[in-house]
Amino acid sequence: MLAEWLDQGLEGRPPSRAEGRVSGGRFRLSAPGVLELVPDDPAPEARACVLSVGVHGNETAPMELLGEVLARLEAGQLCLGAPLLVILGNPEAIRRGERYVATNLNRLFRRDLEEAGDEPDRARVLMAAVDAFYARHAGLSRLHYDLHTAIRESRYPRFVVEPFAEAPTPPEQWRWLAAAGIQAVLHQHRHSWTFSHYAKHYHGAAAFTLELGRALPFGHNDLAPLAPMGRLLQALVEGREPATAAPGTLAFFRAEHELLRHSEAFRLCFPDDTPNFSEFPPGTRLAEDAVAGETRVGETPLSVVFPNAEVEIGARAALLVVPSPPPD
Numbered sequence: 388m389l390a391e392w393l394d395q396g397l398e399g400r401p402p403s404r405a406e407g408r409v410s411g412g413r414f415r416l417s418a419p420g421v422l423e424l425v426p427d428d429p430a431p432e433a434r435a436c437v438l439s440v441g442v443h444g445n446e447t448a449p450m451e452l453l454g455e456v457l458a459r460l461e462a463g464q465l466c467l468g469a470p471l472l473v474i475l476g477n478p479e480a481i482r483r484g485e486r487y488v489a490t491n492l493n494r495l496f497r498r499d500l501e502e503a504g505d506e507p508d509r510a511r512v513l514m515a516a517v518d519a520f521y522a523r524h525a526g527l528s529r530l531h532y533d534l535h536t537a538i539r540e541s542r543y544p545r546f547v548v549e550p551f552a553e554a555p556t557p558p559e560q561w562r563w564l565a566a567a568g569i570q571a572v573l574h575q576h577r578h579s580w581t582f583s584h585y586a587k588h589y590h591g592a593a594a595f596t597l598e599l600g601r602a603l604p605f606g607h608n609d610l611a612p613l614a615p616m617g618r619l620l621q622a623l624v625e626g627r628e629p630a631t632a633a634p635g636t637l638a639f640f641r642a643e644h645e646l647l648r649h650s651e652a653f654r655l656c657f658p659d660d661t662p663n664f665s666e667f668p669p670g671t672r673l674a675e676d677a678v679a680g681e682t683r684v685g686e687t688p689l690s691v692v693f694p695n696a697e698v699e700i701g702a703r704a705a706l707l708v709v710p711s712p713p714p715d
């Protein structure tokens with residue numbers, strides 16, 4: 388039923404059952420594409436976990452990975468030990484195989500959102516679902532992993548974005564992520580109104596956007612490099628303490644500037660296939676814009692992450708980042 392729920396959601400079919408049991412607990416569909424699972428007895432190490440996929444409709448590997456975890460739960464190979472909120476972010480975009488339909492859902496997670504339209508409405512549904520879920524499990528530590536894949540190759544194929552927020556990241560996260568095959572961490576320098584930022588900023592959750600390789604169509608993903616991440620997700624589902632590794636394997640970066648597209652006549656001055664975390668020396672011209680003029684690297688080399696000249700006007704066209712010391 389659970390893996391079937393994911394397939395039905397992807398195909399736009401209504402689910403065959405809105406609630407039922409799995410080993411160790413019960414599940415309920417609380418909104419389209421929103422599945423809540425509640426254990427009979429939460430394990431001592433359980434966190435209240437939000438696991439989201441498909442916030443961008445063309446990022447399929449996380450949906451396949453989470454589908455495998457749900458299939459194991461359904462088959463009785465895992466026993467539910469923690470409350471989970473499993474979210475299919477943008478079902479219509481998933482059905483179309485597109486990043487978004489009208490506007491980027493992952494910029495809309497703010498409580499003062501006033502925009503009208505399908506994606507703003509979806510953001511409101513998801514914010515309400517997260518608020519209600521964390522309120523129902525108020526005694527537990529909060530976690531949100533928002534699973535994505537990136538448009539381009541990357542010097543670090545698997546990395547996380549740590550949203551900017553007051554709440555510090557619990558240090559165990561670095562050990563879990565290192566054991567799960569994450570290679571780099573990018574600390575955001577300002578509010579970004581992404582889904583993971585929402586959970587961290589408004590709920591104090593340990594929250595990340597996880598980039599798990601490149602965005603490819605269904606059936607073209609190699610899930611083998613994501614096996615350690617699959618094991619981390621399984622541990623969270625069972626409420627077990629996940630495997631840990633020394634965080635010394637993680638490369639840490641912090642965002643220094645956000646390059647915005649201000650006009651139609653915006654272009655990036657480097658090839659489209661430049662991998663994430665490519666470094667440019669001082670003086671390099673990075674972008675030209677009819678309104679903002681040109682952007683050049685200053686005295687310190689800058690690396691570029693998520694370069695995309697095709698974003699909506701006013702949106703982020705790249706993050707410019709520098710290495711940073713590991714957190715204490």
Ligand SMILES: O=C(O)CCC(=O)N[C@@H](CCC(=O)O)C(=O)O
Pocket residue numbers: 443493535536537538539548550579581583596692693694695
């Ligand atoms: O590869 C790209 O250019 C985009 C991949 C992607 O969707 N990244 C997320 C990052 C969210 C964050 O900054 O936390 C996004 O752009 O929404």
Ligand SMILES: [Zn+2]
Pocket residue numbers: 442443446535536
């Ligand atoms: Zn994405």
